[in-house]
Amino acid sequence: MNFSASEGEQDYFAYTATLRIHGQSLPFDQISSKLGVLPTHTHQAGKRRRPAARPYPDDAWHLTAPLAEEAELTEHLRWLWTRVEPAVEFLTGLDAKVDVFCGYRSNNGASGFAVEPDALQIFNALKIPFGVSVIVDSWLGERLSEPTEH
Template sequence: MQNSSPDEEAEPSYFAYSATLRIHGNSLPNEEITRRIGTQPSHQHRKGDRRRPNSRPYLTDAWHLTAAIPEETELSVHLRELWRWVQPHVEYLRSLEAEIDVFCGYRSNNGASGFRVEPDALEIFRALNIPFGLSVIVDSWLAQRLGEPTIQ
């Protein structure tokens, strides 16, 4: 077992959340989506564009909207903000020939905690008929402190 330095022990826990509506497809009407939703996307690209000059080209068009909420705010608040933009346009979004999902993220340096999502914040998934998914990233502090893997 490794000993932790006083600095590591004093490191405060952090919790970060995000929620992004993602629309992907071929020949997406990005300008029309922007007009219908009523806000600029957080990210958009066209098939063949590149993130950086040496990166691989994107395989589809995309239009993304990330909730403009501080990352330390609970995931339910992020999802409610996306729902505020999406709710009036559910039928339009479902009519698009596109893949739609809501990418949810959770990051923390505390491997011994969790979070919850309030039921009303899940409405966006039901309305768009998409599954709830979550990307979880926990920094490796626990394995470092234990000196061995936590899962065998």
């Protein structure tokens, strides 16, 4: 069990990976059929999340790996790849923006993560860059005597 510098606070590491398809007039049913799975989120251009929100600018079909956030990013990407691999040609042929959103959250500012090479196949096949949104809780900044500059 690892504890961060914060008194008694256990370190946590959370990962997520989501296939995102955005465009105009997306064929939602066809995407679901080709991937063999229902999306975890969809929305249509012009609709609103809630009455006061701005309308969505485009259609979206998202599929988030249904793994526990504690599972390594490699596992999330492998799960998505098993759905995407048979449909690569279909996905790259869509008139849409296709990407994979990867997220990493932790309260430990002195750690990192690795992704196994086979889990990166999805990025090569879809010809998209691998990127990760990294969020580290503020405990590190609170413990520094002076702010750091980059």
